[in-house]
Amino acid sequence: MNKTFEVEESNSVSRREFFKKTASVSAIAATSILAPATLLADDENIIHHTKWGTTLGDEVNKNPYGVPSAYEHNTVRRTSALMSSAGDMHAAISMSPLHELSGIITPNGLHFTRTHNGVAHIDPNKFRLMIHGLVEKPIVLTLEQLKRYPSESRILVLECPSNSAAEWKGPQFGTLQFVKGMMSCAEWTGVRLKTILDDLGLKPEAKWMLAEGSDGSEMSRTVPIEKVLDDAMIVWGQNGEALRPEQGYPVRLMLPGWEANLCVKWLKRLEFGDKPWYAKEETSKYTALTASGKAIQHFYANEVNSIITSPCPEKDWKDLEKGDLVEIEGLAWSGHGTINGVDISFDGGKNWVEAHLKGLVLPKAWTRFSYMYKYEGKPLLLQSRSYDDSKNVQPTVNQEKAVVGVEGVYHRNAIITWKVTDMGEVSNVQIRS
Amino acid sequence: MFKLDRKLVTITGVALVGVTLALSSTFAVAGSIDGAASIYKSKSGAIDGGVIYPRVKGTYTAYKYNEQSTKGVNFGRTPTANELKAWDIDALPDGTGLPEGEGSVELGDELFEAQCAVCHGDFGGGGQGYPQLAGGNQDKDKNGIIITLKNQRVYGSVDAPKRTVGTYWPVATTLFTYIRDSMPYAHPKSLTNNEVYAITAYILAQNGLSVDGEDMDDDEFVLNKEKLAKVVLPNRNGFYPNIDDPNAQEDIRAFFADRAKNIGAGIRCMKDCKDPGGKDGKTPAAVMKIKYEMKDVVPPYAYAKDLPPKKEVGLQHPGKEAYEVNCVVCHKTDAMGAPAVGDKQAWEATLTQGIDKVYENSIKGKGGMPPKGGTSLSDDKIKEIVDYMIEASK
Numbered sequence: 001m002n003k004t005f006e007v008e009e010s011n012s013v014s015r016r017e018f019f020k021k022t023a024s025v026s027a028i029a030a031t032s033i034l035a036p037a038t039l040l041a042d043d044e045n046i047i048h049h050t051k052w053g054t055t056l057g058d059e060v061n062k063n064p065y066g067v068p069s070a071y072e073h074n075t076v077r078r079t080s081a082l083m084s085s086a087g088d089m090h091a092a093i094s095m096s097p098l099h100e101l102s103g104i105i106t107p108n109g110l111h112f113t114r115t116h117n118g119v120a121h122i123d124p125n126k127f128r129l130m131i132h133g134l135v136e137k138p139i140v141l142t143l144e145q146l147k148r149y150p151s152e153s154r155i156l157v158l159e160c161p162s163n164s165a166a167e168w169k170g171p172q173f174g175t176l177q178f179v180k181g182m183m184s185c186a187e188w189t190g191v192r193l194k195t196i197l198d199d200l201g202l203k204p205e206a207k208w209m210l211a212e213g214s215d216g217s218e219m220s221r222t223v224p225i226e227k228v229l230d231d232a233m234i235v236w237g238q239n240g241e242a243l244r245p246e247q248g249y250p251v252r253l254m255l256p257g258w259e260a261n262l263c264v265k266w267l268k269r270l271e272f273g274d275k276p277w278y279a280k281e282e283t284s285k286y287t288a289l290t291a292s293g294k295a296i297q298h299f300y301a302n303e304v305n306s307i308i309t310s311p312c313p314e315k316d317w318k319d320l321e322k323g324d325l326v327e328i329e330g331l332a333w334s335g336h337g338t339i340n341g342v343d344i345s346f347d348g349g350k351n352w353v354e355a356h357l358k359g360l361v362l363p364k365a366w367t368r369f370s371y372m373y374k375y376e377g378k379p380l381l382l383q384s385r386s387y388d389d390s391k392n393v394q395p396t397v398n399q400e401k402a403v404v405g406v407e408g409v410y411h412r413n414a415i416i417t418w419k420v421t422d423m424g425e426v427s428n429v430q431i432r433s
Numbered sequence: 434m435f436k437l438d439r440k441l442v443t444i445t446g447v448a449l450v451g452v453t454l455a456l457s458s459t460f461a462v463a464g465s466i467d468g469a470a471s472i473y474k475s476k477s478g479a480i481d482g483g484v485i486y487p488r489v490k491g492t493y494t495a496y497k498y499n500e501q502s503t504k505g506v507n508f509g510r511t512p513t514a515n516e517l518k519a520w521d522i523d524a525l526p527d528g529t530g531l532p533e534g535e536g537s538v539e540l541g542d543e544l545f546e547a548q549c550a551v552c553h554g555d556f557g558g559g560g561q562g563y564p565q566l567a568g569g570n571q572d573k574d575k576n577g578i579i580i581t582l583k584n585q586r587v588y589g590s591v592d593a594p595k596r597t598v599g600t601y602w603p604v605a606t607t608l609f610t611y612i613r614d615s616m617p618y619a620h621p622k623s624l625t626n627n628e629v630y631a632i633t634a635y636i637l638a639q640n641g642l643s644v645d646g647e648d649m650d651d652d653e654f655v656l657n658k659e660k661l662a663k664v665v666l667p668n669r670n671g672f673y674p675n676i677d678d679p680n681a682q683e684d685i686r687a688f689f690a691d692r693a694k695n696i697g698a699g700i701r702c703m704k705d706c707k708d709p710g711g712k713d714g715k716t717p718a719a720v721m722k723i724k725y726e727m728k729d730v731v732p733p734y735a736y737a738k739d740l741p742p743k744k745e746v747g748l749q750h751p752g753k754e755a756y757e758v759n760c761v762v763c764h765k766t767d768a769m770g771a772p773a774v775g776d777k778q779a780w781e782a783t784l785t786q787g788i789d790k791v792y793e794n795s796i797k798g799k800g801g802m803p804p805k806g807g808t809s810l811s812d813d814k815i816k817e818i819v820d821y822m823i824e825a826s827k
Contacts (some may be wrong), residue, residue: 033635041656073741080730085552086562087766089620117621130512140516144498148508150497166727169586174726175734181571207682216621218614220523224682228478257483258467269520271628276676278526278604282610284564285674289594293574295601296696299671300686301481303696311667314736327475336483338473339465340495343701348720352703363486363494381720385699389471390483392692393699398710398718403697406587411696419720433711 003123004167068109075100077110077179082166090118091217093160094246095181098307098331099314102358104366105157106184108239110252113246114160114182114282117216120266124250129234133210133272136201147236149191154233157333159183161259161286161410168406171428176312179416179428185366188254189237195269202229206272210279213252214268214421216237220279223255223264225272227300231256234267252273257335258300258356258365259410261286291405301335304394306342306369306386317424326344328355329372332386335364340389343367348381348417348431349396355384380420381431397432450543466701480682482689520614526604528662536631538638539652544628545635547803551763551771553617557597557639563618567596567639571667579668588712599640603672605664609633619762634708637664747796750813751820760818771802772826780826795819 025395077094084092095114106112113119121180124143133139144256162396163182166172171177201223209228213219233254238244243249248265257264261281276298287295308330311317320326338361343352355369369384397414417427437564475484486493491500512520532797552563559565570581583602584594594796595601598608613629614619624632634656638649644664647654674688675681676698693696708718728734755772756764763771772779783791795815800802 044805046796049548070740071450071738074737075738076732078730078732078734080727082727085564088562088762117615117618125815130516132517133510133520137491138512138517141509145508150499150503152496154496170721171723172725174723174728178730180728187535195506198504199507212523216615218621224480224685226682230479230485231733258481271521271523273525275525275527276681277523278607280615283604283607283672284596285600286599289582289601290597292577292585293580293594293671296674297671298674298676299602300689301483301694303692314734317707334483336479336481337475337486338471340471343703349708349718350706352706360495363473374519384703387466387699387701388483389473389475389477389777390477391466393466393701395699395720396708396710398643399699400697402710402714403586404693405585413750415699419719419722427722431708431718433709433716433718 001089003049015313022249025096029184030141030282036188039199044055044124048074064115065224068279075110077113078181083305091116093162093182094183095177096184096307097177099176099179099312101309102300104331104362104368105239106186108186108241108247111184111186111238111244111247112158112160112182114260115215115217115246116219119245120213120248121245122214122266127250129251129267129269131196131200131270133326134203134206134274135197136203136273137199139200143236146191146234146251149195149248151189151191151237152233153187153189153237154254155185155187155360155362156254156256157183157185157302157335157364158260158263159305161261161299161302163302164412164414164416165409167430168408169310169411170432174313174428176307176309180307183260183333186239187237188233188235189240190233190251192231193234196234197229202272204351205274207274208272208276210269210271210273211262211264212269213248213264213266215266218262219261219266219281220277220278221264221282222298223253223262223335227255227258235305255300257302257337259286259302260333270388285408288404288408288410290403290408292408296404296408296411302333302429303338304334304336304386304388304390304392305410306330306332306339306384306394307416308344308382308384308418310348311315311382311424311426312418312421313426313428316426317375317420320377322375322377324375326373328382330384332354332357332367332369332381332384333365334386334388334390334392336388336390336392337390338363339367339369340387342384342386344371345385346380349383349385349415352385377424379422381429382418382420382426383415383431385415397430466664478686478690480686480689482686484691522605522610524610526606528606528658531606531609531658531661532626533658534626534630535655535657536627536629536634537652537656538631538634538649538654540628540631541631541635541638542652544624544632547798548624548807549632551802552618557636558705559597565595566598566636569597570601571599571641573667577670579671582668582671597640599635599642599667601668601671602666603669605633605637605661605666608636609661617758623807630661633661642666706728750821750824752817752819753825755810755814756818756821759810760806760822763802763806764822774825777826782825784823791823792816792819 053365075097079094081087096110127143129141148255153310161225207225209223212220220351235254236251239350250267250268253263253267285298288299289295310329332342342355345352355371359368361367385394400414417429419427475486477484479485552561553566554560557566558568561748573578574580579600582594585593612632642649644660675684688695709715764774767773772783796812
């Protein structure tokens with residue numbers, strides 16, 4: 001097998017291949033590419049001055065609101081007709097480019113987006129939030145009044161419960177962006193609902209809260225009171241700035257760890273009651289039909305989950321050489337609590353090694369994991385499996401299927417498998433019976 | 434499956450030969466799901482099955498918080514009675530909150546054909562890519578479960594389970610509130626309460642339902658709040674955990690506490706793990722590849738770090754923006770029978786009747802399209818939109 005040849009045939013020549021190729025052109029026996037630089041042809045990018053080093057750059061405030069480098073124009077959200085109704089993109093989902101993200105924070109312009117009636121554009125001066133029902137003192141708040149409440153900030157993952165829904169019956173999408181891109185993680189700032197309720201006086205018979213959006217779909221969900229009083233928030237800040245319209249500007253509900261659909265955007269009204277409401281998005285949708293013929297309703301927390309982000313189909317290993325030491329990297333998260341650890345398998349789940357967590361390890365947030373691997377040029381079936389402090393272990397496809405079947409649509413957290421060929425190509429497969 | 438103490442290690446049934454090994458310290462440590470990384474103080478028993486992190490002495494997990502009391506923070510004002518009346522219009526399954534009004538199946542039929550069928554299909558039977566509202570077999574097994582909801586599209590079998598109002602939805606009041614608040618799709622909140630009762634009646638009728646022994650599939654049938662509150666949908670008991678009784682939140686907690694049984698769970702096996710499954714539960718797992726890869730994504734897949742292609746800059750057609758707000762839903766593709774913008778042939782065919790007739794149809798409505806597409810735009814604006822659609826289809 002001549003791996004180098006294969007790589008050189010492709011359109012994009014990696015930096016390393018460039019060095020090797022130029023070395024052979026100069027007809028010097030390259031015993032090792034790590035040998036003295038005199039063996040190598042010179043890189044024009046080093047030898048000559050660059051355009052940007054010899055001209056005046058932009059004025060400091062050319063972009064009063066900054067934008068990414070023009071060279072990053074392909075780092076964008078993407079959608080598909082399959083993520084919509086009949087190709088109509090007002091009730092659709094746009095996926096985050098996970099393969100290009102670093103750390104645990106998703107930039108606001110790349111946050112995944114789901115709308116049921118288009119992205120609403122709310123005039124903040126006309127925004128009102130009503131809180132009423134089984135409270136001693138119902139209130140109406142303007143945005144300015146709401147933001148007078150003391151705030152907290154938390155880094156939290158938001159995941160659509162449909163993430164990976166296309167994969168129940170078998171692998172369908174060939175990229176990380178579409179296999180797991182219905183999620184993002186950001187720092188959210190707002191007020192704890194409990195802080196507001198301390199003043200309003202919740203009546204003891206209040207068992208449920210209706211959260212209602214003001215967009216065209218009037219998205220509504222019923223939330224149990226225990227969650228409201230534990231860690232629920234009303235948020236207006238996203239990574240240090242106002243929420244983006246796609247994320248519910250000016251205000252959305254935030255239920256840490258729970259499915260993003262419950263975190264109602266463009267929030268308008270919170271009503272406390274003693275019975276659940278049976279809103280459309282908690283009955284006809286967002287209920288998980290199991291093989292028994294019955295469906296799980298009020299399916300709250302997103303399960304323990306993980307995905308390897310490097311390598312992935314978009315970031316393959318075609319440029320690696322046998323013996324290269326390379327980092328396997330990924331994301332783990334759990335709506336139930338904090339990631340305790342992640343295991344990695346190279347043989348499709350028969351044997352596992354422990355990966356290392358890195359960076360901040362926060363509850364209900366993305367957690368990065370890492371494993372240094374010596375590349376051998378052999379075919380692999382690469383998997384990650386996370387576990388959390390709530391005693392959850394991520395299931396295999398078979399383990400999840402045995403309990404819920406394949407028609408559940410929501411809350412799929414089965415282990416994802418990247419098949420890595422001996423050429424370093426990466427594709428989405430499943431290990432299942 | 435055989436479980437030892439889950440805190441230490443859980444092993445699969447097929448690994449039973451390794452019980453002794455499993456109990457050896459090396460394996461137990463490697464397979465522990467507690468690990469050493471339970472870094473925050475937590476207690477189990479959250480309603481969702483997870484843990485709760487107490488807020489203690491100014492610290493919440495990795496976060497610090499201000500311990501000073503927030504009691505007495507007090508902004509905003511009391512809503513007026515009219516404000517409450519305007520916004521507090523939700524309804525419960527028992528009919529509490531439903532408004533006065535009534536509507537017949539006959540009127541519902543007319544409204545549905547004009548405003549709903551374009552997306553939900555004739556008689557709500559689907560087919561346009563939007564949710565199917567009626568149809569599907571409602572027959573139940575001896576346990577009261579709708580048989581077709583057990584359909585699983587796996588091992589080469591059967592049709593998809595149909596999730597229509599008659600086969601899946603638990604509660605009829607949801608239909609009323611959703612249509613009133615969120616429909617018609619492109620013009621939500623444009624229907625009167627009477628019209629919403631009529632459309633609700635029509636959809637229930639198309640599902641062959643009855644209320645109080647009265648067959649709804651009759652043009653003369655008139656729905657009002659009392660009758661709607663009494664409608665029991667066939668799949669009313671098709672959902673769990675129970676959320677209706679006074680102890681509902683304890684039922685939910687118990688359900689999510691047993692996640693291995695109720696929603697599936699993994700096992701932290703580390704060596705020689707077996708993962709059988711399939712119809713008999715014994716078939717070894719194998720690699721399944723993508724049969725037909727979905728590559729039709731927008732924008733198309735691209736990974737180069739290069740400069741974007743230069744776009745041609747031109748003045749935007751005055752009708753474009755209004756088109757995208759009001760008309761794109763139906764005219765983006767021909768799925769709904771409307772000439773799709775960009776389809777040269779379809780528009781050439783449409784224009785054979787003359788531009789004045791096309792203007793007239795767009796203003797007065799035609800087929801599934803309501804007058805002015807259901808908007809309240811001026812005649813001139815509608816003409817401008819038509820001009821844009823023609824221009825964009827050349």
